[in-house]
Amino acid sequence: MSEHNFDIVIIGAGPAGMGCAIPLVKNHASLCVIDRATFPRDKTCAGLVTGKTYRLIVSLYDGEAPDDLFCFTSGSVRLFRRTELLVDAPLEHSVRLVNRKDFDNALVERYKQLGGTLYEGEAGLSIDYPAKRIILKNGDTVTYQYLLFADGALSLAHRLLKVDKRDLAFGIEAYIPSEKLSTDSIDLYFGYLDSGYAWVFPHGKTVCVGAADLYDRKTDYRRLLEVILADLGVDAADIPFKGAYLPYGTVIPQDDLDDNILLLGDAGGFTDPISGEGLYMALQSGAYAAKALLTTAEPKEAYLDYMDRLTRTVKDGKRVQKTFYSPPVHKLFLKKVVGKSALVSYFFEQMVEDYRYEYRDVRRLYSDYKKTHKE
Numbered sequence: 001m002s003e004h005n006f007d008i009v010i011i012g013a014g015p016a017g018m019g020c021a022i023p024l025v026k027n028h029a030s031l032c033v034i035d036r037a038t039f040p041r042d043k044t045c046a047g048l049v050t051g052k053t054y055r056l057i058v059s060l061y062d063g064e065a066p067d068d069l070f071c072f073t074s075g076s077v078r079l080f081r082r083t084e085l086l087v088d089a090p091l092e093h094s095v096r097l098v099n100r101k102d103f104d105n106a107l108v109e110r111y112k113q114l115g116g117t118l119y120e121g122e123a124g125l126s127i128d129y130p131a132k133r134i135i136l137k138n139g140d141t142v143t144y145q146y147l148l149f150a151d152g153a154l155s156l157a158h159r160l161l162k163v164d165k166r167d168l169a170f171g172i173e174a175y176i177p178s179e180k181l182s183t184d185s186i187d188l189y190f191g192y193l194d195s196g197y198a199w200v201f202p203h204g205k206t207v208c209v210g211a212a213d214l215y216d217r218k219t220d221y222r223r224l225l226e227v228i229l230a231d232l233g234v235d236a237a238d239i240p241f242k243g244a245y246l247p248y249g250t251v252i253p254q255d256d257l258d259d260n261i262l263l264l265g266d267a268g269g270f271t272d273p274i275s276g277e278g279l280y281m282a283l284q285s286g287a288y289a290a291k292a293l294l295t296t297a298e299p300k301e302a303y304l305d306y307m308d309r310l311t312r313t314v315k316d317g318k319r320v321q322k323t324f325y326s327p328p329v330h331k332l333f334l335k336k337v338v339g340k341s342a343l344v345s346y347f348f349e350q351m352v353e354d355y356r357y358e359y360r361d362v363r364r365l366y367s368d369y370k371k372t373h374k375e
């Protein structure tokens with residue numbers, strides 16, 4: 001049995017872990033990444049890559065992301081009330097989609113090609129926090145100065161912090177062959193869920209049909225997806241469904257953790273509580289953590305400062321989520337949005353493609369829209 005000493009250990013080789021590990025390895029930092037899965041591995045995710053996420057991916061590839069990373073490019077978004085089309089909005093900038101199994105594996109391969117060390121298939125990790133030591137399956141030990149949790153919505157760190165209450169959504173999805181159901185648009189379906197939406201996203205030879213809502217143990221998510229698929233005219237027999245949790249409006253407080261422990265991506269509660277988009281915050285938190293570790297004497301403080309804006313986005317977004325899905329507001333929204341393609345495109349460009357406004361400024365966004373559009 002041997003001991004491997006690193007300055008930084010990252011638990012989780014998903015987008016948050018790789019978003020941090022790739023810049024670190026490029027800068028010759030001493031690090032390793034540990035994941036319980038063996039890659040390529042599946043990840044329940046609809047794979048929507050917005051402009052702001054795309055730019056972060058490009059930076060991981062030094063300016064040019066390989067085209068085969070993406071399985072589809074779409075130029076429009078459509079909103080439905082159940083199956084009734086409300087609005088079809090062209091997008092100024094196309095959005096991309098990824099197959100998560102391929103995408104995550106590509107990032108892991110990039111990290112390894114750059115010389116990065118990965119311990120995979122390491123389920124049931126034993127971490128000795130006072131000794132700053134992790135014991136691997138084969139009995140080898142790994143020591144660290146900094147420990148970064150990038151291990152998803154149900155992070156091991158939540159046990160350490162004794163986090164017992166946090167807002168999680170549960171998402172369920174199925175991949176349907178395009179011969180059975182097809183779309184070229186980003187299709188969002190309202191009216192099926194109390195605090196979330198369903199979607200149909202094009203993935204090339206398949207479409208991803210899914211639904212995500214604030215988690216409620218009484219909800220039968222499988223049945224819900226069956227109903228949606230039946231409404232879309234798809235026979236769901238023999239089609240596998242997969243479900244997963246995602247953070248949905250609670251930032252996990254990191255101040256109670258030691259200064260050498262950081263939470264990234266879903267582990268830190270970083271997803272957008274309106275759209276459920278998590279790839280951006282995962283990659284961005286990874287990039288910020290790397291920057292803090294590489295350039296500052298007090299990385300935790302610097303990291304939390306860099307994350308300030310995204311922390312606000314989650315907290316303010318949670319308030320907007322509650323208002324948006326309150327029955328009177330939601331009903332009014334579905335009535336008023338009919339035919340408003342310019343408004344939907346504007347919102348998408350300003351708030352989804354990029355965070356040009358904060359959620360606390362959403363009224364200003366609307367008044368700016370009204371100043372420039374006659375629709």
Ligand SMILES: Cc1cc2nc3c(=O)[nH]c(=O)nc-3n(C[C@H](O)[C@H](O)[C@H](O)COP(=O)(O)OP(=O)(O)OC[C@H]3O[C@@H](n4cnc5c(N)ncnc54)[C@H](O)[C@@H]3O)c2cc1C
Nearest residue numbers: 012014015016036045046047048151152171265266278279
């Ligand atoms: C149904 C659904 C649809 C979604 N659709 C979108 C979308 O279209 N666009 C978007 O931007 N976001 C979407 N998201 C959110 C997005 O998938 C997540 O926010 C994103 O994957 C977070 O990345 P991460 O690296 O933080 O965590 P993850 O991607 O979950 O990666 C965590 C890694 O840690 C490993 N791990 C976990 N536990 C341990 C452990 N104990 N020990 C060692 N390793 C461990 C896992 O194997 C995994 O490799 C969706 C989520 C769901 C559930």
